Amino acid sequence: MFAALADTSRRSMVERLSRGPASVKELAAPLPMSLPAVLQHLHVLETSGLVRSEKVGRVRTCRLEPVALQTAERWIADRRAGWVRHLDRLGEYLSNEAQSPNEKETD
Amino acid sequence: MERSAVHDTFSYDRHYDAKPERVYRAFADPGAKARWFTGPPESKQEDVSFDFREGGKETTTTIIGDGTRFAFIATYTDIVPDERIVYTYEMTMNGQRISVSIATIELRAGAAGGTDLVLTEQGVYFDGLDQPQFRREGTQQLLAALEASLTEEP
Numbered sequence: 254m255f256a257a258l259a260d261t262s263r264r265s266m267v268e269r270l271s272r273g274p275a276s277v278k279e280l281a282a283p284l285p286m287s288l289p290a291v292l293q294h295l296h297v298l299e300t301s302g303l304v305r306s307e308k309v310g311r312v313r314t315c316r317l318e319p320v321a322l323q324t325a326e327r328w329i330a331d332r333r334a335g336w337v338r339h340l341d342r343l344g345e346y347l348s349n350e351a352q353s354p355n356e357k358e359t360d
Numbered sequence: 361m362e363r364s365a366v367h368d369t370f371s372y373d374r375h376y377d378a379k380p381e382r383v384y385r386a387f388a389d390p391g392a393k394a395r396w397f398t399g400p401p402e403s404k405q406e407d408v409s410f411d412f413r414e415g416g417k418e419t420t421t422t423i424i425g426d427g428t429r430f431a432f433i434a435t436y437t438d439i440v441p442d443e444r445i446v447y448t449y450e451m452t453m454n455g456q457r458i459s460v461s462i463a464t465i466e467l468r469a470g471a472a473g474g475t476d477l478v479l480t481e482q483g484v485y486f487d488g489l490d491q492p493q494f495r496r497e498g499t500q501q502l503l504a505a506l507e508a509s510l511t512e513e514p
Binding site for chain 2: 325326328329332333336337339340342343344345346347348350351
């Protein structure tokens with residue numbers, strides 16, 4: 254996936270698609286390259302699973318694909334990071350409590 | 361909206377220089393738990409409740425800087441004092457369910473004193489969040505991860 258993105262043109266295509274689906278023509282418009290070159294980049298993005306495209310009539314519409322999975326992965330990463338933070342804080346709390354002469358909570 | 365359910369299990373082992381009773385109390389006592397089980401900085405909490413007994417509920421709504429509301433709604437299902445705490449919980453974002461999880465906290469007296477803690481969490485994470493702002497954030501994170509991975513390379 255990172256290889257697919259390791260190119261300025263493909264990154265700008267993904268950034269454009271992150272704002273919503275677009276036709277190949279729309280994707281190509283801001284890029285200083287030929288349409289076949291754009292299609293080649295699109296092919297790399299589709300092979301990587303990042304982008305899906307669909308042809309209706311004469312218009313090929315492209316959209317970002319793995320958003321649901323990315324979202325879940327993001328929550329999972331957040332949850333894991335949250336627990337690491339909590340367990341660290343628990344350790345700090347226990348050692349601070351141990352240093353205090355009074356075992357009971359004072360504040 | 362595309363539906364998906366992604367499962368994940370993770371586990372963390374920690375050792376603390378405190379007896380199991382004290383570690384247990386850090387989970388069981390509301391005042392003690394509030395000292396370390398806190399939300400991210402710059403956030404505020406609402407709807408806070410804590411009923412530590414089997415069948416009892418714990419709730420917290422965390423509101424982060426941009427106003428997004430994350431609710432934590434837990435039910436304690438299995439409590440063995442000083443040894444084990446199990447609860448199920450759901451998380452919602454602005455009322456929309458993100459995940460449902462089982463958290464298991466196991467405490468054992470360490471071989472050389474202190475407490476060995478094992479936290480295991482099993483969860484299912486839902487889609488339901490395929491909205492433009494998350495799509496954008498997701499992509500930005502992806503691009504940031506890319507930058508990082510490229511920088512790390514020799």
